[in-house]
Amino acid sequence: MPDVAAEGLRVLFCGINPGLLSAATGHHFARPGNRFWPALHASGFTPRRLQPEEEHELLSYGLGITNVVARASARADELSREEFTEGGRLLEEKVARLRPHWLAVLGVTAYRAAFDERKAVMGPQERLIGGVPVWVLPNPSGLNAHYTPPALAAEFGRLRLVASPEE
Template sequence: MSSAPAKPTKAELAAAVHKTVPDLVAPNLQVLFCGINPGLYTAALGHHFGRPGNRFWPALHGAGFTPRLFKPWDEHELLPLGYGITNMVPRTTAAASELRPSEYVEGGLRLARLVDTYQPRVVAFLGIGAYRSAFARPKAQLGLQDHVLGASRLWALPSPSGLNANHQLSDLIALLRALREWVDQSPTS
C-alpha cells in the first residue's frame, strides 16, 4: 500500500490539462476497465479515478474485485489480480462533456489496438455514453454486449463519476458484481 499523495494545488490542477495518465495494462488480463478520460484531479495525481468523489474504487471493492478498498495510488495492485485500467480518450479535461465526438471514435480505434496487443478477456467500459459513441452503438444497454473487440468480450457500465446522479454506489456495485460473477463463472476461451 502506497502513501497518499498531497492534494493538488490550483496551479497543479490548471497544469494537469497537459498531462495524461499512463495505461495500467499487462497481457491477458481478466478485465481491462476503460474510463472515459482523465479529469484534472486524476491527471494532477497521476493515478486513475483519483478524484475523491469518484466511486470506482469503493464500487470495485464492494463488487468483490479487490480484497480491500484500494485508493487511486494503490492502482498497481490491480495487475496481480488480473485487472487493468485505461481510458477511451487519453486527453485530460475538466469534464467529459468537453470531448468532441471524433475523440470517442479515435479512442475506440486506439482501444482496439491496445486490446489487440494485450488481449484482455473482457473490456469493461465505465461510461455507456462513451461506449455508444466510440463504437456507433446508440442503443447499447448496460451489461454484456453482443459484439467483441478481437477476442475480448465487452461490458458497458455507468460512469463511476460522482457527477453521475443516474446511478448510486449500490447500483454500481450490483452492476460490477454481475461482471465479476460472469468472469468467475464463464469458461475462458
C-alpha cells in the first residue's frame, strides 16, 4: 500500500496496517465504517470530508498517511509482535527521512507495541520518533467503540491546534 507522504508535512498520520478493503482498493481507510476521513474534516484538518480515493489531496494541506505494518489484515489483532517491532523500526527511519512536524499514530495499542512504550496514553508523547514529536490518537476504526465520532474529532482537534497554530 503506497504512502501518501512528502518531506516536511505538518502531520504524518500513521495507521496500524491496511485493512483488506484498503489493500484491495489501494486507498487508505477505505472501509465505509472507518471514521478517519470524517474525524479529519470535523477536527478542521480539511475544509471538506475527503473520500479515500481523494487521499492525495491531503498533501496540499500538509498532511500524509503511512502505516506501522505494511501487511493487510482483517483486524489489527492478527499482527504479530515481531511485525509491530519491525514496523516501528522502519517507521522511525521513514520519519527521520521525511521530517514531518508531527507523527500522529492512530491507536495507542499499536504505538505501545511498535515502540515498547507500555504505559503510553493518548496525546503528546515524551519520546521522539526519528527526531520528530509524536501524538497518539485513537484508532478511527469502526471497531473502536471507546470513542464516539464527536470524541474522536475532539482528539484530532487537539493535535490540529498544536500542528496548525496559525489557524
